[in-house]
Amino acid sequence: MLSELLQGTDTGAVLIIQDSCSYSGQHLLKSFISAALNKEEAVHVLGFDVSEEELKDGLTASTQRLHFHSAYTDPLGWTNRTAFTVHQFCVEELTHLLKQTSHPKPVTLVIDSLSWILRHVSPPAVCKTLQQLKKGGAVRAVIGLLHADMHQRGTVGSVCHLATSVITVAPGTKGDEAVAKTTKRSKSGKVMQDEEIFSIKGDFSVTVVSKTSHAGHRQTEPEEHQTDPTANLTFNIRLSDTEREAKEKLALPFVFSKEKKTALLQSGPGSGRILYEPDANDDYDQEDPDDDLDV
Amino acid sequence: MFTELNSILNATPDSFTQGEFILVSDRQSDASFLIHHFLSFYLRSFSHYSAISQSLGLIFQEGLKESLSILIPQDTTTGSQAIGCMSMSSDGGGEEGVEEWGPPVLLVDDVSVLLSLGVSAGAMLDFSHYCRATVCSQLQGNIVTLVRCHREEAEDDGSDGGSEWLLKGLVHQCSLTLHVQGLPTGYCRDIHGQVEVCWRRRRGDGQHTQKKLFQYKVHNKGASFFAPGTSSAVL
Secondary structure, eight states: OHHHHHHOOOTTEEEEEEEBTTBOTHHHHHHHHHHHHHTTOOEEEEESSSOHHHHHTTOOSOGGGEEEEEOSSOTTOSSSOOSOOGGGOSHHHHHHHHHTSOOSSOEEEEEETHHHHHHHSOHHHHHHHHHHHHTOSSEEEEEEEEEGGGSOHHHHHHHHHHOSEEEEEEEOSSTTEEEEEEEEEOTTSOEEEEEEEEEEOTTSOEEEEEEOOOTTTSOOOOGGGSOOTTSSOSSOOOOOHHHHHHHHHOOOTTOOOHHHHHHHHSOOTTSOOOOOOOOSSOOOOOSOTTTTOOO | OOHHHHHHHTOOSSSOOSSOEEEEEEESSOOHHHHHHHHHHHHHHSSOHHHHHHHHHHHHHHHHHHHHHHHTTTOGGGHHHHHHHHHHHHHHHHHTTHHHHOSOEEEESOHHHHHHTTOOHHHHHHHHHHHIIIIIIITOOEEEEEEEEOOOSSOOTTOTTSHHHHHHHHHHHOSEEEEEEOOTTOOOSSOOEEEEEEEOSOOSSOOSOEEEEEEEEEETTEEEEEOTTOOTTTO
């Protein structure tokens, strides 16, 4: 699902990349920017976390259509020398900002990062702005980076609830691999989830290494994956067909089968016989006292 | 300056990455030996030793006095004065001939003191962001910050205030973190603790976040770093 999201987002899409201290989502965000530029979309970046040089560093796609609105040097407006401040994050100001660079078609807005805005603007206001941006107009799609461990769970939940897709990234087991858990909500209301292992190359292209199967959607693994324990031994413990038949025919020593009972009770030829002459005092019962035993 | 740490960080006083924000943190341990390392590392990279140390000390003390009076009232309009102080100190260095010395280095020891004095963690993050924008990006200098964490109980995730939250925020901003902790197995006479070095925001080759874990021992002459399980007392 990660590759599908990279290839294109629908109009009115809001994509949130959630990261944490253990793995930065900055590179994945750059991958999305690179993919959008390669599709010849106009991309506007609200840069709070990183400077313009740092964001453009390594991007091989043509940066002609990339417009960086720097909120890095002065996000709070202390020195009045920045293009964008945190307090300008509302639909009117954003539309005004985007219309300054004229484009025939709506743009993709990238926010790096939403955490900066959420620390200074109340979450309801941020959610309202995102919802209004979602409805369309100057902005076609919004991609935002959110540091999930910097905010309360309620705030993160509210913002992600607005999103049409949420990608949560975490470090993988190998050095340059990471795990992405994607949740996508389609317009019909269907929710799809996926978990993939991916790695990002030097040119910010994403390679999905494998998909980890999640419970409830796949069958249990087929039996042929079981390893054969009789392989790779220095001795032979396999059975041929005749040996297998003989094994199955063998009666186990302490299992009391019907054949054994009759063999014990009826003495064979040549074996000892017991002759019993009851005495006058003996209480001889002809019945077999062991008949009621269920053996 | 610890030569082993230099090779771990792939840096020498003659060549080190500029524009780096290095975060040193500790939890129930003492990472000030790393601050001593960075202090002597950067001092060694400047040509005029004694003149620099005096002026660096002076700039830092002024910064502390100014920042306390500005950050505690928590009035956003006075934030510009903090930035004025920052640019003043960097220009002060420039007036005396910054070409001879190289890019500036800001060493903060330690940020948690300001937290305990009543400055909010949010204001601290804003301030460190502005420091990074000025020192790292504009002046191509380096910042080394020490933040100390205490294991607090009932730490609400994402709550604005604790040193843990401040640490997370600073980790997101920085390019290199060195986290010092005691050994998880307890006290050891020959191994004083472990250091986790984590490279973030790597440019050029290798886009991934790289983490390395070392154990260390501090002695009179410095500190030695070794891979876990290879302490000289064990081998």
